Amino acid sequence: MEASERKLRDAGELRSLAHPVRMRLCQALYERGTATATELAEMIGESPANCSWHLRQLAKYGFVEEAGGGKGRHRPWRPVPRMLSWGDSDESGEVAAASDALSMQFVEQEFAGLRDWQAWRRTDPPEWQDAAYWMQNIDWLTVEELKELNEAIAAVILRQRKRRDPAERPLGARRIRVFAWAVPAEPYAED
Template sequence: MDEPMRKLRDPRELRVLAHPVRLRVLQVLYERGTATATEVAEVVDESPANCSWHLRQLSKHGFVEETGEGKGRQRPWRPVGRPLQWGDSEESGELAAASDELSAVLLDEEVGSLRSWLAWRRTDPPEWQDAANFSQTSAWLTAEELAEVNAEIAAIIFRRRERMVDPSKRPEGARRIRMFAWAFPADPLPGEPPPARNAM
């Protein structure tokens, strides 16, 4: 990832993103490059007026911007394409609460997408059914190793990020693919000593 991360440190900007419709609106812009409120509305199944309002909310906090073309609801919007980061251990109080809320909304969206795919995947051509996958495992890692694993996963997920922001780089036959991964400490097994935890 060559682009600098945008670290979200304001509870207001986290709450702006912690809305399922706004997350979908932003996703549409990343996938299309640019889109009007009407075009976004067709994808997210909301009214153009509602999408226009959500686009303005995202714009106030620097997540999207107008391209400078068109008028009214026919004005195209584009994402301000920097990877976003939130949820580190330095957060507390209102910031931590807003960060956790955004993480929960994002997780709900991604799990919902996975459930949707499971419902229709058998209708896809066999090569796409076999190429898709999800996997699960457990491992015993130190904190440093866990950080390393997560960095490696992120590097894989973002390997072809340029295709998201530049549709001209998408090869023929490419389809939109959703990728989401997590690696986190599990609860202790019965009989294991509980880990030391920070006070809330």
């Protein structure tokens, strides 16, 4: 069951998550449900010792937890399911810098995923190639319309959130990357 939203407001927790290996570990755990450091190492291409160390760092800040059973690298871990948010306008100093670093790490990860897909997409069956989609657009919106647009995008994306549980995934479902943004195209200027 999805817990309430967690607002990341501490520079340490923001920095702990803004690491490429830790982000991949969290993603792998959400896909798998539970896994050991050894299993995760195979999934993300890192050593079991490195995964174990990073899992302990993620656990320190409450992003993952031990699932019980096993010892050392053979103990299973699971994600702590919660929507995360950060990047509020009132952040400053160290928190703002850590928040921006986490946001940039997410952007880099998602653009890498898009580049990877572009490289191998022609090897997919035609129906998967045709179902995949990306777009670019620039429009003129008020602040209220921008909020409405972002809420509508989030609602569509979050409809499939229950499928993080492997038991909820229908036969033939594949892992799909969804990354969307609706942000101003240039800095604010008084009219």
